[in-house]
Amino acid sequence: MRFFTKLAATTVGVLCTTASAYFFVDEKKRYGVVFAANIVQSSNDISDNLVKPDQQSLSCPIRSSERWNWNWDGRHCEMNKTRAIRHIYLIRHGQYQTRTKFEDEKQLTELGNEQADWAGRALAESGITFTRLVQSGLIRAIQTATIINKYLRFNKVEQDIDLNEGFPFLPEPAGRFIDDIAKGRLELETERMERVFHRYIHRPFPSQTEDSHELIVCHANVIRYFVCRALQIPADAWLRFNLFHCSITHLVCTSDGRVICYGIGDVGHIPQERRSYV
Missing domain, CATH: 3.40.50.1240 (Phosphoglycerate mutase-like)
Structure with a gap:
């Protein structure tokens, strides 16, 4: 059985890019790096090529119209x-x-x-x-x-x-x-x-x-x-x-x-x- 564990998360440069590495531990307690990835902050900007939503028309969370019926059955x-x-x-x-x-x-x-x-x-x-x-x-x-x-x-x-x-x-x-x-x-x-x-x-x-x-x-x-x-x-x-x-x-x-x-x-x-x- 191999268990995956996060090895490190390091901030790199002014772009605040985080490099994460993951390693595995096998049944003989041996370690090995599986992969590493650069994590970047997702942009919140909406592209000019996309249709921007009408903020006043966006739906809102809907609450239940009735409370939970404990005797439903x-x-x-x-x-x-x-x-x-x-x-x-x-x-x-x-x-x-x-x-x-x-x-x-x-x-x-x-x-x-x-x-x-x-x-x-x-x-x-x-x-x-x-x-x-x-x-x-x-x-x-x-x-x-x-x-x-x-x-x-x-x-x-x-x-x-x-x-x-x-x-x-x-x-x-x-x-x-x-x-x-x-x-x-x-x-x-x-x-x-x-x-x-x-x-x-x-x-x-x-x-x-x-x-x-x-x-x-x-x-x-x-x-x-x-x-x-x-x-x-x-x-x-x-x-x-x-x-x-x-x-x-x-x-x-x-x-x-x-x-x-x-x-x-x-x-x-x-x-x-x-x-x-x-």
Whole structure:
């Protein structure tokens, strides 16, 4: 194991350039310089070739319109003193066939199978004892969960069609979606999304004595909506970010009603050249 340590930072000349060198220490206590770089102060000047912003039009930080709702899941109880924590890992399925209108034909591509395999390996090598595996009812999620389970060896995999992909909420900005909904080309499924959100995203039960680590293999819209709802971010913000295939989003729920996001759309387990989102 090699540990990298900053060796020196020296001010050089009137330009206040700092030279930083880094060295490593290996298992035999041997040292070696890895690299050195000159650090210069970034300029605050805006180039004349760029359009200067209108200072009066710049946006300001936005405060939450409401304070944190400690009873967001309807399970707040003064008697719930458990120290157990629920870890929820939301995994998007792998890349799939999109040139078809039939859901049963939207199966994983060769790349999608690879992505699911990398996700399964990473989860198995994490050292975490996962306690539950749930999949949606769509073939691309089922195939992804099946590949992941080759490494995790769950005897029982739960399936829930309420986790199927859908359009959860009218986003802001709405763009063409208002017209699509008005003309019946798109159906809002907020009721279903709310139902399944409260089914899986909630604080630990008072009877829970140990931390749980639960995996849910589903879809991008579902995951993005869950993240917004869990963090009490306006639900219409769900379309403002995207997720790679087989990315992992990690939510933590505590007994007092706190929700912490440890990562959104993590794809560190998939090589850069093998990542995709469409």
